[in-house]
Amino acid sequence: MQSLPLPENPNFSSGPCSKRPGYALSELRTDILGRSHRSSLGKEVLESACTKTAELLGLPEGYRVGIVPASDTGAVEMAMWSLLGQRGVDVMAWESFGSGWVTDITKQLKLDDVRVMEADYGTLPVLADVDFTRDVVFTWNGTTSGVKVPNGDWIPDDREGLTICDATSAVFAMDLPWEKLDVVTYSWQKVLGGEGAHGMLILSPRAVERLESYTPPWPLPKIFRLTKGGKLIEGVFKGATINTPSMLCVVDYLDALQWVESIGGVSATIARSNESLAHIAEFVANNEWVHFLAEEEETISNTSVCLTLDTSPENVKKMVKLLESEGAAYDIGAYRDAPPGIRIWCGATVAPSDVQRLLPWLAWAFEQVAGN
Numbered sequence: 001m002q003s004l005p006l007p008e009n010p011n012f013s014s015g016p017c018s019k020r021p022g023y024a025l026s027e028l029r030t031d032i033l034g035r036s037h038r039s040s041l042g043k044e045v046l047e048s049a050c051t052k053t054a055e056l057l058g059l060p061e062g063y064r065v066g067i068v069p070a071s072d073t074g075a076v077e078m079a080m081w082s083l084l085g086q087r088g089v090d091v092m093a094w095e096s097f098g099s100g101w102v103t104d105i106t107k108q109l110k111l112d113d114v115r116v117m118e119a120d121y122g123t124l125p126v127l128a129d130v131d132f133t134r135d136v137v138f139t140w141n142g143t144t145s146g147v148k149v150p151n152g153d154w155i156p157d158d159r160e161g162l163t164i165c166d167a168t169s170a171v172f173a174m175d176l177p178w179e180k181l182d183v184v185t186y187s188w189q190k191v192l193g194g195e196g197a198h199g200m201l202i203l204s205p206r207a208v209e210r211l212e213s214y215t216p217p218w219p220l221p222k223i224f225r226l227t228k229g230g231k232l233i234e235g236v237f238k239g240a241t242i243n244t245p246s247m248l249c250v251v252d253y254l255d256a257l258q259w260v261e262s263i264g265g266v267s268a269t270i271a272r273s274n275e276s277l278a279h280i281a282e283f284v285a286n287n288e289w290v291h292f293l294a295e296e297e298e299t300i301s302n303t304s305v306c307l308t309l310d311t312s313p314e315n316v317k318k319m320v321k322l323l324e325s326e327g328a329a330y331d332i333g334a335y336r337d338a339p340p341g342i343r344i345w346c347g348a349t350v351a352p353s354d355v356q357r358l359l360p361w362l363a364w365a366f367e368q369v370a371g372n
């Protein structure tokens, strides 16, 4: 297939995601490596990761940004174990990661007043059924089904409970209504193409108020503790991390933030992602054998784009292998728990022109494997 141009970068994995265009390990600053994260330089670097994040995301006054252990999972668990239990909880799930939060709320935290609102792969639960007198836990973008919530219009400004949102494959790629979100978590390894290991925890003033006025009845390991003597540990949100972070991951994150700034900020990263999705949408419209897994257009993810194909799961696997062996696309098989299909990451670090180049390869691979 020499006649088809290959994507310049065939990395379309949904996590860890592609590094930014032009990324070079040798460009990362190294002065902090081998130094204490508690040195003034260490704290300065860590704090700058928090302040730069708040600045680029345009967080409202009073919102705090902290770096916490264990990637997005760590940040979500920390929030749930620290905040839940004061009132009833509505938890929504429409794919595997959301289902994981349901399991933890019902089987690990064992909260008794829980309403689980689930939907099949491809769809969303009925957002209008959510009761905002309760705490609400949900995923902004279901990475394994490619279904996102369309916007935040369904979240009232005068809610009584807290909204706790796992937004790991949405932050820096989708327009998030910060005032409607009390806890937002994400990891560096997604839209920014950073490294795993650390999670970002964003708290609204209402979330802080809950932390300072409510103590959960269960024990909290040190790694989850956000308060001391009933007060928020402000240091966590100023670069004094709970335990030792990888400073190499931190400088890698700073490099990603600098790239975001250099291309024009979050509106530019969102635009890149939308442009990639538009290429795929055109391809889907022109090829009757490929479909979005998301059933409603307004819920189609612009980061984790999940497609189903009119062929057997075995053929899909063969296509994925073939594309890998041709150097056209790596890691585009659907998530292990999701319906068979392919998933093309379209976060900002992926060049829309590479998505464009991938699509004819997809048609070629389908023809090779399933055409006759």
Ligand SMILES: Cc1ncc(COP(=O)(O)O)c(C=O)c1O
Pocket: 014, 015, 070, 071, 072, 073, 074, 097, 098, 139, 141, 142, 143, 144, 166, 168, 169, 187, 189, 196
């Ligand atoms: C929606 C969602 N939540 C949580 C996670 C887990 O993230 P991490 O492995 O960074 O903890 C992922 C990873 O793909 C995800 O997509």
